[in-house]
Amino acid sequence: MKRLYTLLSVLVLASMALAACGGAPTEAPATEAPATEAPATEAPATEMPATEAPAGDLGTIKIATQSPLSGGQSLLGVAIKQGAELALEQLGGDLTAMGYDVQLAPYDDQATPDVGVANAKNIVADSEILCGVGHLNSGVMIPSSEEYHTAGLAFVSPANTNPVVTTRGYLEVNRVVGRDDVQAPAAEEYAFTTLGAKTVYVIHDKTAYGQGVAEFFRTAAEEDGIEVVAFEGTEETSNFDAIVTPLVAANPDVVFFAGIYNQAGVFFKQAREGGYEGTFLGTDGMDSSDLAELAGDALTAGGGMAYTTVAGPVSAYPAAATFAADYEAKFGAAPEAYAAQAYDSMGVCLTAIKNAAEAAGGTPTRTQVAEAIRALTYEGLTSTIAFDEIGDLPTAKYFIIKVNATSADTWNTNEIIDSFDLPSPGK
Amino acid sequence: MKQFTSNPFYKFILFPIGQMAVFVLGASLALSVLIILLAYIFRSSITANFDLVERTLLILPQVLINGITIGFVYATIALGYTMVYGVLEFINFSHSEIFMVGGIVGVELMAYFDHTGALETMNQYVVIALAVLLAMIISGTLAVTIERVAYKPLRNAPRLVPLISAIGMSFFLQDAVRLILSLTTGEFNVILPNFGTFDEFLVLAVPGIEAPLRFQIKSMLLIGVAVVMLVGLNFLVNGTKIGKAIRAVAQDRPSASLMGINVNLIISITFLVGGALGGAAGVLFALKVTRLDPFVGFFPGLKAFTAAVLGGIGNLTGALLGGLVLGLLESFGASYLSIFTNGAFGAEYKDILAFAVLILVLILRPSGLLGQTVAQKA
Numbered sequence: 029m030k031r032l033y034t035l036l037s038v039l040v041l042a043s044m045a046l047a048a049c050g051g052a053p054t055e056a057p058a059t060e061a062p063a064t065e066a067p068a069t070e071a072p073a074t075e076m077p078a079t080e081a082p083a084g085d086l087g088t089i090k091i092a093t094q095s096p097l098s099g100g101q102s103l104l105g106v107a108i109k110q111g112a113e114l115a116l117e118q119l120g121g122d123l124t125a126m127g128y129d130v131q132l133a134p135y136d137d138q139a140t141p142d143v144g145v146a147n148a149k150n151i152v153a154d155s156e157i158l159c160g161v162g163h164l165n166s167g168v169m170i171p172s173s174e175e176y177h178t179a180g181l182a183f184v185s186p187a188n189t190n191p192v193v194t195t196r197g198y199l200e201v202n203r204v205v206g207r208d209d210v211q212a213p214a215a216e217e218y219a220f221t222t223l224g225a226k227t228v229y230v231i232h233d234k235t236a237y238g239q240g241v242a243e244f245f246r247t248a249a250e251e252d253g254i255e256v257v258a259f260e261g262t263e264e265t266s267n268f269d270a271i272v273t274p275l276v277a278a279n280p281d282v283v284f285f286a287g288i289y290n291q292a293g294v295f296f297k298q299a300r301e302g303g304y305e306g307t308f309l310g311t312d313g314m315d316s317s318d319l320a321e322l323a324g325d326a327l328t329a330g331g332g333m334a335y336t337t338v339a340g341p342v343s344a345y346p347a348a349a350t351f352a353a354d355y356e357a358k359f360g361a362a363p364e365a366y367a368a369q370a371y372d373s374m375g376v377c378l379t380a381i382k383n384a385a386e387a388a389g390g391t392p393t394r395t396q397v398a399e400a401i402r403a404l405t406y407e408g409l410t411s412t413i414a415f416d417e418i419g420d421l422p423t424a425k426y427f428i429i430k431v432n433a434t435s436a437d438t439w440n441t442n443e444i445i446d447s448f449d450l451p452s453p454g455k
Numbered sequence: 456m457k458q459f460t461s462n463p464f465y466k467f468i469l470f471p472i473g474q475m476a477v478f479v480l481g482a483s484l485a486l487s488v489l490i491i492l493l494a495y496i497f498r499s500s501i502t503a504n505f506d507l508v509e510r511t512l513l514i515l516p517q518v519l520i521n522g523i524t525i526g527f528v529y530a531t532i533a534l535g536y537t538m539v540y541g542v543l544e545f546i547n548f549s550h551s552e553i554f555m556v557g558g559i560v561g562v563e564l565m566a567y568f569d570h571t572g573a574l575e576t577m578n579q580y581v582v583i584a585l586a587v588l589l590a591m592i593i594s595g596t597l598a599v600t601i602e603r604v605a606y607k608p609l610r611n612a613p614r615l616v617p618l619i620s621a622i623g624m625s626f627f628l629q630d631a632v633r634l635i636l637s638l639t640t641g642e643f644n645v646i647l648p649n650f651g652t653f654d655e656f657l658v659l660a661v662p663g664i665e666a667p668l669r670f671q672i673k674s675m676l677l678i679g680v681a682v683v684m685l686v687g688l689n690f691l692v693n694g695t696k697i698g699k700a701i702r703a704v705a706q707d708r709p710s711a712s713l714m715g716i717n718v719n720l721i722i723s724i725t726f727l728v729g730g731a732l733g734g735a736a737g738v739l740f741a742l743k744v745t746r747l748d749p750f751v752g753f754f755p756g757l758k759a760f761t762a763a764v765l766g767g768i769g770n771l772t773g774a775l776l777g778g779l780v781l782g783l784l785e786s787f788g789a790s791y792l793s794i795f796t797n798g799a800f801g802a803e804y805k806d807i808l809a810f811a812v813l814i815l816v817l818i819l820r821p822s823g824l825l826g827q828t829v830a831q832k833a
Contacts, residue, residue: 098633100643100748234803258793260801266744266751269521270789270802277514290644294746301654301671302517321646322746 085127087391091116091377092151093370094144094162094172095187097136100265100290103318103364105164108186109134110359111370112161118354119375122382128391130378133157137168139288144168145175152179158397159184159377161370165288166190166208167236173201182398184376186369189312189338190240194419195455200398202415204372204408206338206424208237210450211311212244215284215336218428218446220252223307223331225281227255231271231295233287234261241286241311268295272302281306282331288313293322296333300326307331312338315365315429317439325434333431334445339365339410340427344444348409362440372408379406420452463694471689475682478776479526482783483519490515490791497795510794517669518790519783524674524743526782527681531736532759533766533774534688535598535729541705541769542725545614548621549601550733551756552628555749557594557734558741559632561586562645569648579651583742587680590734598730599723607719633749645747653742677739684735685775691728692771701725705769758785765813767826776824784809 093112096105113132120130135151137144144163151157152175160176160183163169169188176183177198185193185203189211194201219225228249232242239261246256257278260271275283276299283299283306285292296308307330314335320327327333342352348368355363380400384392387400405414416422428446433439494511532554539547564586568574574582605624609617636642653673692698703711704721712718740755741747758781766777788808793801816824 098637098643102643258801260793261803262801263803265748266740266746266754267525269525269786270805273514273517273521273786273790274793274802276517277510294744297745303656303669318644322644324649 088129088131088156089123089381089391090131090133090154090157091374091381092133092135092154092157092160092162094135094137094147094151094160094168095164095370096139097134099138101139101164101288103316104187104289104366105136105139107364107367108162108164108370110355111186111363111367112374114351114355114358115371115374116378119378123378123385126382126385128385131156135162137163137165137172139165139168141168141171144172148172148175152176152181157181158381158392158394159401161186161373161377163188164366165235165237166193166240169193169201170236173198176200180394180398182377182380182394182401184373184401186373187312187339187366188237190236191453192236192240197418197455199395199402199419202376202401202419204369204376204410204413204421205312206426206450207420207452208241208311209244209453210424211336211338211426212241212286213248214426214428214448214450215309215311216245216248216252216254218334218336219249219282219284219307219309220254222445223282223309225254225307227257227278227280228282228284229257229275229278229280230259230284231286232259232261233291234263235287237313238287241313242284245284245286265291266294268298269302271295272299272304275299276303279304279306283308285310286313289316289319290322293319296323297326300329305330308333310335312336312365315339317364317433317436320431320433320439321436327431328434335429335431337365337427337429338424339369340425340429340444340447341365341440341442342368343440344427344447345410351409368409372406372410372413375408376401376404376406376413380404416452416454418455420454423449423451425449467690467694468686471686472682474772475685475775478779479523482776482780483523486522486783486787487515487519490787493795507794511791514790518786520670520674521790522783522786523779524677524782525786526779527678528736528740528743528755528778529759529762529782530775530778531681531684531732531739532755533763533778534685534771535733536760536763537766537768537771537774538701538725538729540763541771542701542708542722543606543610543617545606545617546621546760547606547726547729548618548756548760549605549624549628550598550729551752551759552625552632553594553598553601553730553752554733554737554740554756554759555747555752556597556628556632556737557590557730558737558747558751559636559645559749560593560734561590561738562647562741562747564589565648565650566645569650574648574650579653582650583676583680583738587735587738590738591731592734594734594737595727595731598726598733602723602726607722629749629752636749643748645741647741647745647747673742677743680735680739684732688728688732688771697721697724761810761813765816765823767823770823770825773823773825780824781809781813784812 093109095108096102097109116132123130135147137147151160160181162183164187166188169185170192173183177200180200182200187205188203189205189208191207191209193203219228230242230246232238246259249256257280262271285308292310292314315337342348342363345368351368351371352363355367380397383404384396384400388396402415411425426448427444430443430445432441432443490511494508498507535550536547565582568582601624605620606617609620656669656671658669692701700716700721703716704718708718762777762781763774765781766773785805789802789805792804
């Protein structure tokens with residue numbers, strides 16, 4: 029009997045340790061970062077000598093990042109973290125010179141709202157964090173930003189496109205990219221005029237982002253008289269038989285997938301195997317080289333594949349050439365989508381903290397930082413950033429990109445068909 | 456009839472294959488008739504720009520093939536649940552992770568062949584055979600190890616305790632695999648390399664039917680391998696001394712032990728066989744869906760567990776029937792719900808339909824389709 033108790037207690041301890049690894053937000057970044065990318069651990073070491081001299085005199089300022097660092101969307105999430113990390117290293121000098129020790133506090137939201145909110149509670153509890161960069165997923169950003177709003181902590185989003193992110197009118201929430209209620213109609217316009225689509229099959233991933241995009245697309249399609257033959261939501265990530273069979277039978281001109289690449293890639297491949305020959309269309313969630321890794325030839329076969337995005341390839345931004353080279357030198361891979369936007373978001377944070385610190389004549393409060401973000405005009409890599417009264421860019425850039433890649437290495441051969449600046453629809 | 460049942464060829468090869476054929480045809484036919492009837496009934500009430508009956512018939516062959524394919528995957532996994540339940544009377548929830556490990560091991564082997572360039576020169580069926588074999592060995596060994604570490608010390612504990620241990624094991628394996636993958640390849644997704652002719656179709660033009668029937672080679676391979684394994688399992692359990700011992704332990708462990716059966720060894724063998732089947736199913740599943748990740752086992756595992764319950768848990772034939780019925784139900788639900796409801800209910804509701812049927816079956820037959828009501832063991 030005694031042996032049994034010993035075993036049971038060992039088991040309980042083991043499962044507690046397990047739970048800590050799996051879900052606990054504070055543990056996640058610390059344990060994950062070294063595992064996912066080795067350079068991350070080296071970064072502070074190489075950075076230290078430069079910042080050492082006056083560092084710590086006035087205390088520590090931390091800037092948080094929240095993005096999926098593990099799981100199926102980690103490629104984009106890690107790119108956000110790394111873009112922010114590079115910006116902190118290159119642009120943090122002003123604050124260091126003022127006597128602050130500036131640090132990055134990366135958090136892994138696992139692309140899951142629950143984890144994002146739990147992390148957000150930790151972030152707002154850390155009084156040294158004055159600004160944040162994140163998230164990747166609108167569905168995670170929206171609930172997490174309620175926490176930021178309550179605590180008055182400003183966040184700059186490099187990637188969230190769902191309108192609700194800013195239309196709540198929170199002072200603390202800003203984004204450096206466009207919106208889905210502009211992006212999805214742009215995709216529909218492309219389907220209607222360029223592709224001449226008459227029938228479209230809409231699939232979304234049941235997240236705030238995917239379903240939002242899908243609904244904007246459907247509304248626009250119905251206005252133009254395109255027949256929406258189906259409007260499906262699915263969380264499936266491996267076996268898409270159930271959707272492919274009716275899809276092939278309906279044989280629409282265009283399949284619009286509103287979701288993220290890790291799901292879409294598998295679906296595109298299975299749809300082509302099932303015999304679908306039309307065109308795939310998506311939005312900025314498709315913009316990852318992993319899409320080509322997953323879908324392979326399916327992207328160029330038949331009618332091919334195109335997507336709209338709010339974050340064009342780095343080559344589309346003239347100011348970002350040095351950034352791309354530095355990023356590749358530091359992390360050993362070309363920047364994925366949103367890395368440059370994360371760099372700009374971090375730049376906004378740093379500049380705002382500096383402005384607020386100068387105005388306050390000491391360490392600023394979170395509210396002062398949030399107000400400084402709304403007041404500044406920042407010359408970023410991707411655009412000149414100045415926020416309107418709800419935290420959107422007054423005009424944002426949108427791209428339509430045709431995929432020519434069939435593997436991850438050739439992702440940069442994708443071709444920009446069109447790009448345009450469109451005004452933000454406001455509240 | 457007598458000479459049929461005594462001849463081992465009939466008993467162990469023809470009979471189980473015949474049984475599978477009856478299950479497949481029976482379930483397919485029943486659902487097809489039902490759906491065609493429904494199509495005629497609702498034909499006039501649906502205002503779509505296509506004819507409901509025509510559309511139903513057009514996709515029916517593909518729906519059946521999809522359902523049978525995924526049904527065999529469920530059946531192969533379900534056998535692992537049902538065998539363990541048979542001997543130990545608890546649900547081995549870590550079985551879905553054994554399935555996942557098998558799949559990842561198999562795909563990584565193929566990726567290794569791809570990396571060394573051997574994939575292009577090797578016969579594609581040899582590659583699959585090697586991957587399945589390796590997955591069976593690794594998954595089988597893993598299952599035995601898990602039993603030794605996590606279940607054996609708890610064998611005399613209340614029945615809920617090993618169940619919790621199994622759930623813990625399941626989480627542990629998911630994160631362990633994730634950790635190993637991120638340390639070795641740094642990738643979350645495990646992607647099947649492109650090789651061979653598995654994606655191609657065998658096209659059968661049937662006179663009188665407009666759309667030709669398209670059988671994807673990998674679906675047929677999957678069904679073929681599953682059938683071979685199920686026949687092998689049937690032989691092992693019903694035709695060998697080990698099988699006799701397994702059945703004896705399942706019926707009455709203390710008495711089996713008194714009769715000189717090494718109960719621990721038999722339990723290990725049960726886990727070995729169940730795990731190996733799960734591992735093989737993992738590779739077949741990977742071949743079909745082309746992408747795996749450390750969390751991919753959860754849903755197929757849950758469905759297979761459901762299939763085992765639907766068929767009557769503890770009953771091997773029941774697991775096979777349950778898997779096929781669930782696979783077909785899901786396929787029918789997913790493909791026809793949206794057409795019949797004019798888009799109001801999409802494919803996302805397929806599980807609700809499948810599980811509604813499950814609940815109905817269990818209300819009418821609480822012990823499952825083929826289960827017998829056994830008195831609760833002390």
